Amino acid sequence: MIENVEGVFRCVAEKFNVPDILNVNTGFYKISGSEIQFVSGIRNEELDTIAKGQIKFGEVFGFYLDNTHLETTEFNAGIGLHVKFLPFNDEDPDELAEMIALHELAHLIEQQKLTNQLNIELEECDQAIGNKVEIHLNNWNPDLGHNQEFVAILNYLIRREYPMDYAHKLRVALSLTLADIESDIVNEEEDESYYDCRRANF
Structure with missing residues (x-):
C-alpha cells in the first residue's frame, strides 16, 4: 500500500512505462474538498496560488500545473491527488484512482512536450x-x-x-x-x- 501522493504518481508512471518524467522541481499535493496541501517535493508559491484558485470552484480529484506559461527562470511543476485515493493499493489499484493519476501524468507529458523523449508514437x-x-x-x-x-x-x-x-x-x-x-x-x-x-x- 502506498500512503503518499508522490508515491502514487511514481508508481503509476512506472506501471505505464514513463518512470522518469517527474522533474526534481515538482511539488506534490493532497486535495481535500476545496483545499490543497503541499506534502513533498519542491514548493512554488505562484503555482500554489493558481492551484488554490482552481480547486475552490468545485470538487477536483487531481490536477497538474507547471510554469511553462509563467515568467519565471526556474522550471517548477505541481501535481495533486485527492485524499480519497489514499492509501493506494499498488497491487490491485482502484480504477478511478489509477486513471486520474494517469490523466494528470498525460497532462505533464503534453505540456512539457515529452512525447519524443519517451518514444511515444501517437497512431x-x-x-x-x-x-x-x-x-x-x-x-x-x-x-x-x-x-x-x-x-x-x-x-x-x-x-x-x-x-x-x-x-x-x-x-x-x-x-x-x-x-x-x-x-x-x-x-x-x-x-x-x-x-x-x-x-x-x-
Whole structure:
C-alpha cells in the first residue's frame, strides 16, 4: 500500500512505462474538498496560488500545473491527488484512482512536450479520439488543457497497458472531464464505444 501522493504518481508512471518524467522541481499535493496541501517535493508559491484558485470552484480529484506559461527562470511543476485515493493499493489499484493519476501524468507529458523523449508514437487511432474529444469540449468553451494531443497521449498510454479494455479505461480517465458524456452513458443514452478510438474517425 502506498500512503503518499508522490508515491502514487511514481508508481503509476512506472506501471505505464514513463518512470522518469517527474522533474526534481515538482511539488506534490493532497486535495481535500476545496483545499490543497503541499506534502513533498519542491514548493512554488505562484503555482500554489493558481492551484488554490482552481480547486475552490468545485470538487477536483487531481490536477497538474507547471510554469511553462509563467515568467519565471526556474522550471517548477505541481501535481495533486485527492485524499480519497489514499492509501493506494499498488497491487490491485482502484480504477478511478489509477486513471486520474494517469490523466494528470498525460497532462505533464503534453505540456512539457515529452512525447519524443519517451518514444511515444501517437497512431491514427489516438489522434482520432483526441480530435473527437477536443471538438466536443470546444462546443462549450475552448479547453486548452484537454486538447487533442493530451487525449491522444492518454489514449496511447492506456492502449499500451490495457489493449483489450482501453475504451472503458479512457472513459474512466475522462469521466470527470466529459461529465455530459458520462451522464449519457449512465442513463444509457450513449455507451462506452464513444471512447473507442477505432470508431472516432471523421
